[in-house]
Amino acid sequence: MDHLDKLEAQSIYILREAYKHFGKLGMLWSIGKDSTVMLWLAKKAFFGHCPFPFIHIDTTYKIPEMIKFRDKIAEEFNLDLIVHTNEAALKEGMGPQEGRLVCCKALKTEGLAQVIKEHKFEGLILGIRRDEEGSRSKERVFSERNVDSKWDYTNQPPELWDQFKTDFKKGNHIRVHPILHWNEIDIWNYIKRENIPVVDLYFAKDGKRYRSLGCAPCTNPIKSNASNIDEIIEELKNTKQSERAGRAQDQEDAHAMQKLRKEGYM
Amino acid sequence: MEKTRETLKIVVVGHVDHGKSTLIGRLLYDTNSLPEGTVERVKRISKEKGKTFEYAYLLDAFEEEQRQGITIDITQLQFHTEKRDYVIIDAPGHKEFLKNMISGAASAEAALLLVDANEGVKEQSRRHGYILSLLGIQKVYVIVNKMDLVDYSMTRFNQIRNEMNEFLNNLGVYPLKYIPTSAFLGENIARSSKKMPWYDEEPILKAIDLFEKDKEISDKPLRFPIQDVYKFDDRRIIVGRIESGQLKIGDEILISPSNKTTRVKGIEYWSEKDKTDKVSAGMSVGITVEDEFFNNRGELISHKKDTPLTGMFFRANLFWLGKKDLVKNKKYKLKLTTQEVECEILSINKVIDASTLETFEDASAVKINDVAEVTIKTKEMISFDEYKNNQNTGRFVIVDRFDVSGGGIIVAADNKELSNVIQLEDYLKNFTKCFNMDISWKGKYGLRVIADVAANGTEKPVTKNDISQRQNIPDVHLEEILFRFVNAGLIKYIDGPQKGYILGKDSENIIIADIMQVFDENLSIINENSIESNIRGKVEDCLLVNVWKKINESINTMLDSITLKDLVQEYNNSNDRQLIC
Structure with missing residues (x-):
């Protein structure tokens, strides 16, 4: 097995653990390269099937080409796609002019929390990577969020030998990170090897x-x-x-x- | 080219404040692995907070960590040398965060154990050393850091080396190197230090390239734990990761602990380029098999030779990280490969203070951060290996309520004497349960007859009359029962001066399921085919079916795993000599 084979095998293992343990499972698809690689890995893990919905949190501020690409791939791959927008916040005029972090929190964080509540997701698959930035470098593969989606990062449980966190309080949910161990160059090498559309x-x-x-x-x-x-x-x-x-x-x-x-x- | 480069995972451990994060920050800085502006950004943050620049801030990303100047959680970062790529794991040194240190160390292949030259060997230096030995990490360098604080003294370095060596060698850890450094000043990090001419070996960056990577484990016996079974289309695909060994289409395989055999029909794939007829250790795969009986997550596939151990008892070394003590007579969840079973601690054989190596033989509980040797009993049969034979199938974690609270490695399956007695109690409880279900009188009589023959027929054959009297079975039935057993080869009739019946094969090799088969007993309480058609169907409908399925499976597992020998032992122990009532 070469380097990419090993990364792929680990990601598939994680995806299958998530599918086994969570009745209500969804995958966040941001349309970017990382989550598109993850979509591809899911196809491999489940032999061409995607046994859970994909979720796009649409802030309505996305670059237009992204939305075009999203709709094209969703059709090609026959995805069960949930597109969600925090309409209430938009109605009140939320946008980057209100402050970037405020806007991110309203349109992305809260938008996501709304979807989780509405669909009662127990597991949510996300394409973050450790090498992206500091707080992500500290993440677990299965990372618990409380009922308000909050992350208690100073008290993370041990995660060893691929025995992930699968026991948690009802109402909480688990963020599953199948490509946490990949880096940016790995992603591009894999896109090239597998000929993944981006x-x-x-x-x-x-x-x-x-x-x-x-x-x-x-x-x-x-x-x-x-x-x-x-x-x-x-x-x-x-x-x-x-x-x-x-x-x-x-x-x-x-x-x-x-x-x-x-x-x-x- | 780039793809075939190898990656080595190194964890950096040691007592709090001995300079782990600083060392890693320095390594990243010296290998140019930091993105542009990172150092400037960290300098800005340090200044804003009125602190001097620390390499450690490059890793301690959390605001809380920078404020308190300690590492709370592990960070995994990548850098590379000419030889290969590295993932370096920064582990916290504070006792309070030992669980995070273990998370980091558990995934590492090699370790740098840091000791402050000035402070010397401290509590966590030793405890971390112990954890490394428990996790089986043999590739260890001890880094004697902050040499600038002791004027780069060779005497001090040797003193620490001797002290650490004595401690570690006791645990079976033999550090490959001792390296004197000053991480903060960059001495012996990327380049050899001019301040320590007495040290003529490699600086850290060159030394880590000398760690030899473990060989792939594809030449070990096959271990393939079932992760899940998919039925998305007309294929019934068994998926999982090969933990060791290799598997080919056509291979005859054994599924433990249910003890079923079949052949590999196909290796499934989605993308055409992944098509293959052979898979090996490390791969996440999906196979189809020739006989489509029930398989479940947790069962372990092997070849018929070199099978795993199967049982309900084992001795283990474990570390405990739970806030609540680990105690006897409490139900925990044990996770080993993909198996998840209820378990309890049968005995705490000894508790070890990992920093002093002091042992306590009669401890009633294992406290947080302690290490212990325990005997564990699982509620159901599980399959595993001793850790020394197979790391991946010889280690487990224990879940207390919602949290993974401990982990351990299996030293040995527990000796039979002890386990049989307790095991049988459990077996028999289950047994009576299933008899209440729908076993026929013939089945019951049959068990009694063969148990009688097994118990009494070792010296000389047993006559029909003896059995009839001891078991109070009418002659006419006894005749038919014996006839069936002889036909099935489980009992033999011996002619001659000492006539009578003896076992047809060793009692260890007769399982209860064989006996039941003689009487056409089917102990399933629901038809397997009707379950099959429901698998992965509507969730609500499946709920109840799954419960039945589990009950069925545990009955089958039980019948497959209890041998006549077990039964006889219980028979001999019981007072009224009537095993089955």
Whole structure:
């Protein structure tokens, strides 16, 4: 087994553990490269079937190409897709002008919490990775959230030998992180090997490309001439910029992500 | 190229404040593994908080960690040398966070154990050393850090080396190297230190490249725990991860503990390029088998040779992390591979203070952060290996209420003498339960007859008359019963001066299920086929079916696992010599 085989086998094991243990299970699909890789891994884990719904938290501020790509893939893969928007917050005029972290919390964190409540999810699969940022580097593979989606990160249970947290209080839910152990270059190598479709925004046009995708007002492309996967991999090997450098919300506060994620952010 | 590079996971452990996070921060800094601006950002944060710059802040991402200057939870970070990629795990050194340290160490292949040159060997230095030995981590370097505080003294270094060696060697841990460093000043981290010319070995960064990676475990006996069974389409796919060994299409396999055999029909795949006829350790796979009997999560697939151990008792070394003590006579959940069973602690053989190695023989409980040797009894049969033979199938965790509260490794399946007695009590309880169900009088008589022959026919054959008297079975029935047993080969008739009946094979090799078969007894309480058609169907409808399914399975497991020998032992112990009433 090579490096990618090992990563893949571990992710499939995790997905199957989640499917075995949670009656109500869903997978968050942000349309980005990571969660699209995860969608592919699910296809492998369940032999072409996707035995749970996919969820997209639509802030209505997403880059338009993302939505086009979402609808195309959902049809091609025949996904059971739940698209949810925090309409109440939007009606009250929520948007990045109200403050980035406030907006993220309302449209993403609270939007997500609404879906969890509505569908009574016990398990939620998310495509976060340890190498993205500090608070994610501290995550468990099965990570408990309380009834208000809050994360008690200073008191995480031991997680050893792939014996994950599967016992929890009713009303709480488990965030399952099948690609926590992958890094950004792994993701691109795997996309290349498996020929996984990704949205065009990742490939450079006019000297710019998106390295990480999010809402249009808060996500900036980086300077790049990498117009195919090989060039992206080469670029990443030599870069010293962090992956989420183009994500404005991360820069709002020294511990922005920790604060958002503690409240239930992805 | 990039893909075939190997990755090694290293955990950094040691007493609080001995410089673990600083060492890792420094390693990342010296290998240029930090994203642009990270150091600047951390400098800014340090300044905002009125503190001096610490490499540790690069890892201690939580605000609470930076504020208190301690690591609370593990961080996993990646960096690489020319030779290979590394995942480095920063483990907390504070006693309070031992559970996090263990989470980190449990997934590591090698360890750096840090000791502060100035403070010397402390409580957590020793406790972490013990945990490493318990987790079977043999690739250990001891890093004697903060050498700048002792003027880079070789004498002090040797003193610590001797002290640590004595402690660790006692536990069977033999550190491969001792390296004197100053992580904060970068001495012996990436480059050899000029301050310590007396040390002529590699600095850390070069030394870690010398750790040899464990070989793949595909040449060990096959262990394939069933993770789940899928029936999305017309295939019935058994999925799971191969924990060791290899499996090919056509292989004859044994499923334990239910003791069924079948052959591998196919290895399933979704993407055409994953098609294969052989799978091996580490792979997450799906197979179909020729005989479609019931399989369940938790059962362990092996080849017919080199089978796992099966039983309800084992001795284990465990560490306890629960807030509530581990005690006897309490129900816990045990998770081993994909098996989940109720268990209890039968005896606490000794408790060890992991930092002083002091042992307590008559402890009634295992307290948080203690290490103990215990005997565990599971409620149902499970299959496992001794840890020394197979790490993946020889370790387990214990769940107390909602939380994983301890973990351990299996030293040995417990000796039979002790376990049989207690095991039989359980068996018999279950037995009477199933007799109340719908076993016929013939089945009951049959059991009594063969138990009688087994118990009394070891010296000389048993006559029909003896049996009839002892068991109070009418002649006419006894005749038919004996006829059936002889036909099935379970009992033999011996002619000659000492005529009578003896067992057709060793009592250890006759299982209760064989006996039941002689009388066409089917102890299932629900037809398996009707369950099959419901599998993965509507959840609500399935609920009840699943309950029945479980009951059925435990009956079958039981009948398959109790041998006549077990029964006879109980028979001999019982006063009225009537085993089955």
